[in-house]
Amino acid sequence: MTATSGTDAGHAGRFADPADVVRRLGDVGYLADVQIATAAYLADRLGKPVLVEGPAGTGKTELAKSLASVLGARLIRLQCYEGLDEAKALYEWDYRKQLLRIQVGRSDTAGGEVAAGWSEIEEDIFSEAFLLERPLLQAIRATDPVVLLVDEVDRIEVETEALLLEVLSDYQVSIPELGTVQATRVPLVLLTSNDTRELSEALKRRCLYLHLGYPSVERERAIVLARVPGIDGRLAEEVVRVVHLLRGMELEKLPSVSETIDWARTLVLLGVEHVDARTAVSTLNVLLKHKDDIDEASRALSGMAT
């Protein structure tokens, strides 16, 4: 509830309206639909992070990159993994430098003078100069516009999620020795998740939610046309329709949008003009990565060969 309090001044409408989001993302080659545009627009207007969830390869990370380039902002990325901790996500004291500082203090006073007071050293070694910024703190302290991407947040343990909460709801980081660091300008924050586990309620409550599923035929065709140079509209249509056919099958891992693009590129390189069953079967390994899936799909497609 307090998410927007005190931070309103930090951001002033980076987008005019959702249509503006669509247009500007389109300029950098990212085709947004209404859902994506509304979520990005609201994230900006309400000053809230967006949790982007969906299967792998549907353009979640790409969305963050495109937003950053549209806004002329620096992309700060925190790649999550199991075992990620405070020292890697928020900040860390540079203890090597601190040790050096203490030793310097000792050698200075080797002549017999009373050593510099401990409190003085302590104050010194817990100052900014000895602080190593990690992505979250970096994003909070940035004075230039930034987009913070917390990638694959479902990889960290539930307990570690708590690390993110303060940053996500209040855009601040508390450092016991220094006090609280408040964001000067609210960064646009995106979290991505592959939906491998349920995220905690506390995290979800602080975020807007965007589900990125597989796109419709029309949208995917537009994506292919935008991403694959030199592809014929007709080939793009066929490619996308075959991929949709495969997505309707019982496969272990359905082909993602990025794999559709790879496949379209492959076909263009091979000089294919029309996708027939035989071409599709012979290049299936670009689309599908499990042997069982390839076998299954080949069998189905071979049945449709002329």
Add this chain to the structure above:
Amino acid sequence: MLDVLTGFVAELREAGLPVSLTETLDAAAALGQVPLDDRALLRGALAATLVKSSAHLETFSTAFDVYFSSTRGPGAAGPGSDAPGAGSQAPEPWPAGGDDGPEAVGAPVAPGEPELDVLLDAALGRGDPVASARAARLAVALYAGFERGRPVGISYYLYRTLHALDLAGRLARLSEAVGRAPADDGRRLGMPAGPLGDRLVEDELAVRADVLRGQVEAEIRGLLVDERGSAAVARTQRRPLVEDVDFMHATRDEMVRMRRTLYPLSRLLAARLAKRRRRGRAGSLDFRATIRRSLSSGGVPLEPRFRAARPAKPEIVVLADLSGSVATFARFTLHLVHAISSQFSAVRTFVFVDGIDEVSRIFDRSPTIESAIARVAAEADVVHLDGHSDYGHAFGVFAQRWGREVTSRTSVVVLGDARSNYHDPGAEQLALVARRARHVFWLNPEPRAYWGTGDSVVEAYLPVVDAMVECRNLRQLEDFVERLDP
């Protein structure tokens, strides 16, 4: 607007979505940022703020359509407004017959069936969204036989309309015509000739038919909302969330939705087991790594390093009842087993009715779950005498033939309703297994209230197993996984 929002949130909560106060406030704030007359943006804004899980999107959609479909409501634009350029050509709003009685509602039939035919051809043959919306509207007017005050729900009118439309027959005729058409025919969507192209065209036609079906439903829903108000219609439209669907009575469609949730759940189960294993034993001190590490801090070993512990391999033995009384549940359990066995190498699966057979290899070899289930049904030797479940005999044979392979690392999971058709429950046989195993869990798809009634022999097993858990839906399964301590 705030009233509509409050009602809408109340409906979402009724339907089981966990919408918090924070989220409601967010939604209210979001509504202040988007133009309210744009239905797509309105939907987007509410979805982004109120729904936090992809499994809940469908419930949200239904509720949204009910609350924001009314011609009087704030989202007054027709169903075609989502499509670009549809706004200007959208058909006239339905004449909401206030005092005119039922006859007036049926009045605008005038254009009649020939026009509907043309519209349907445009909708299905060309995929024209405007034509599709108009066709839906006209079809409902012609065939639904809508009457005010009739105590029937959406499905009744939907059935009547779709039955009269005969979409399946129309699709079949269309795809046949397309199949014969030359490759450069417009109806082929630029798809190449041949079976693959035909199939792709068929898929597209099916998608268009689905769109039309959705529009017909939206149309009927709009009529009902006008008549009865959003709240009343929403109540009849409420469907259980996928996590609350009872395994025993799941429809085919619900099974498909459940399966999508099941896969992450089995991953969670796997992760949980793996995590506990790693945390369980700390490795010994790695002296060399500690010293090497200490060099960077001036020789002071600040951070001791440990060797990674070698995890013990957990073994899971699943015993699944496949008898008729739990047929749907059994199908579901096979899905679960398939999901689990794709995560663990050491899963052994046994299925039983009155005989018992190992089917682990069928699961390992079959490429898809469907083929695995078909093969289990065809190949597993599970019927010993009469095909009625006999737990006693099944456990007896298991204890005798495979009992020795159960070790202190093995977790045994029994899936079944413990209805043994008045045969000997054979609890002592299961006890033999339980004594060797690390854990024995029993997931029972029956409501707890029915346990011990009739031929249910739950009492006999309770002292033998570590826990017997009611497992009627995904939520309960999830609870079980959460509490699981391997």
